[in-house]
Amino acid sequence: MNEERYILFDQYLQGELTVDEKNNFEKQLNEDAEFASAFESFKEMHFQLENKFGQEAEREIFAENLTRISDKYFNNKKTKVVSLKPWYFAVAASIAIMFGLFFFDYNHYPNFEDYNHPESAYFTERGVSEETLKKAEDNFNGKRYEKAIPLFESILKENNSPEIRYFYGISLLQVGKYVKAEDIFKELETGNSAYKEKAKWNLALSKLKQGKYAECKEILQTISQDYEDYDEVERLLEELE
Amino acid sequence: MSQNKIHPDQKYIDGLAANDSVVIEMIYKKFAPKAVLFITNNSGDKDQAQDVIQEVLILLFNQAKAKTLQLTCPFDAYFFLLCKRRWLNELKKSSNKGVTIYENVVSINESAHELIAQAEEFDEKQKLFDTMFLKLGEKCQEVLKLSFTLKSMEEVAQKLNVTYGYVRKKKSLCVGQLTEWIQEAKNFNSLKNN
Numbered sequence: 001m002n003e004e005r006y007i008l009f010d011q012y013l014q015g016e017l018t019v020d021e022k023n024n025f026e027k028q029l030n031e032d033a034e035f036a037s038a039f040e041s042f043k044e045m046h047f048q049l050e051n052k053f054g055q056e057a058e059r060e061i062f063a064e065n066l067t068r069i070s071d072k073y074f075n076n077k078k079t080k081v082v083s084l085k086p087w088y089f090a091v092a093a094s095i096a097i098m099f100g101l102f103f104f105d106y107n108h109y110p111n112f113e114d115y116n117h118p119e120s121a122y123f124t125e126r127g128v129s130e131e132t133l134k135k136a137e138d139n140f141n142g143k144r145y146e147k148a149i150p151l152f153e154s155i156l157k158e159n160n161s162p163e164i165r166y167f168y169g170i171s172l173l174q175v176g177k178y179v180k181a182e183d184i185f186k187e188l189e190t191g192n193s194a195y196k197e198k199a200k201w202n203l204a205l206s207k208l209k210q211g212k213y214a215e216c217k218e219i220l221q222t223i224s225q226d227y228e229d230y231d232e233v234e235r236l237l238e239e240l241e
Numbered sequence: 242m243s244q245n246k247i248h249p250d251q252k253y254i255d256g257l258a259a260n261d262s263v264v265i266e267m268i269y270k271k272f273a274p275k276a277v278l279f280i281t282n283n284s285g286d287k288d289q290a291q292d293v294i295q296e297v298l299i300l301l302f303n304q305a306k307a308k309t310l311q312l313t314c315p316f317d318a319y320f321f322l323l324c325k326r327r328w329l330n331e332l333k334k335s336s337n338k339g340v341t342i343y344e345n346v347v348s349i350n351e352s353a354h355e356l357i358a359q360a361e362e363f364d365e366k367q368k369l370f371d372t373m374f375l376k377l378g379e380k381c382q383e384v385l386k387l388s389f390t391l392k393s394m395e396e397v398a399q400k401l402n403v404t405y406g407y408v409r410k411k412k413s414l415c416v417g418q419l420t421e422w423i424q425e426a427k428n429f430n431s432l433k434n435n
Contacts, residue, residue, distance in 0.1 A: 006417030
């Protein structure tokens with residue numbers, strides 16, 4: 001093993017060489033293909049080590065979170081298919097009773113915030129100022145709805161697409177401009193865009209936020225079972241019972 | 242880097258890299274069912290499907306963290322193909338008998354295949370790296386781990402109770418050793434494959 005070479009490689013990567021040494025080193029890289037390729041491999045190994053150990057902690061946190069979500073997902077699926085064993089009911093019932101004792105009457109009505117998870121916007125529209133679009137997207141995703149609203153309004157003058165209208169509507173809902181928001185959702189709901197069902201869901205959320213539970217329920221019942229977040233719909237309907 | 246335009250589904254990759262639970266849950270909800278169905282239709286069970294999906298998502302996380310993943314095709318196709326190929330490899334490993342595969346024809350997407358090849362190469366590389374790293378002496382492993390976790394080599398020296406000069410030299414040589422072994426393994430593999 002060419003020890004000196006590796007020590008030199010490392011010194012170069014750490015920026016520890018003098019100007020002269022550095023120039024020499026780079027000259028050799030240019031002239032000596034074998035030297036250059038050995039350095040490339042060394043550098044790549046360095047990167048791989050950095051990637052492996054520098055992010056070990058993050059990787060562990062990710063793996064834990066992933067396992068949790070995965071277990072939740074697969075168990076959910078199982079309980080849907082496999083019929084519950086009787087003792088399961090007993091356990092579930094006693095847990096329910098315990099919870100009931102703790103929380104009885106505290107949470108009579110479902111809470112808007114529990115269901116309020118606006119998806120992130122990723123605009124790819126063309127024909128409008130990309131800068132405004134990007135700003136609107138950033139403000140929306142950063143939950144700065146007050147700032148996003150005027151931007152959406154100016155975009156809509158040029159491009160009245162369902163996507164922009166949908167995110168504009170959500171922003172209005174977030175800041176409590178219900179009438180305007182609901183107008184937009186109702187419009188989208190009658191259209192035939194990809195936002196049809198999503199619009200209904202947001203219309204229901206708007207009612208929920210205003211405490212109009214009966215209206216909320218009525219709207220929920222019109223949402224198609226094919227809606228991608230239909231389990232949220234079911235959950236809210238159950239809570240409204 | 243490929244000239245292809247990055248697909249809007251890159252948001253799933255970014256979400257994985259950021260460990261964003263909402264995105265991860267969405268991936269399960271939207272994309273897992275297809276993979277599960279494929280695996281359970283091809284002599285696997287739910288638990289095996291769960292493992293395959295989890296392994297693929299960890300691979301994507303690692304790739305995203307190494308900033309080597311730019312999605313140029315829909316996530317759906319990419320994710321499904323990765324799961325499928327991983328499962329077929331499992332099957333191949335566990336039985337030497339021919340395996341009949343039941344599947345619907347999936348649309349073949351050029352850039353998806355290119356990305357799959359990249360992902361598998363990335364995976365191979367990582368596995369090779371892990372194997373070779375474990376071949377290093379204990380001291381080497383320790384020095385490298387600390388060198389790339391702690392902020393400075395001074396800290397590493399302090400922690401190991403040795404001189405700065407020693408850890409610097411040791412680190413360079415250990416990285417060098419690892420580089421050589423991996424190079425040899427690669428050369429061997431390319432001989433084998435040719």
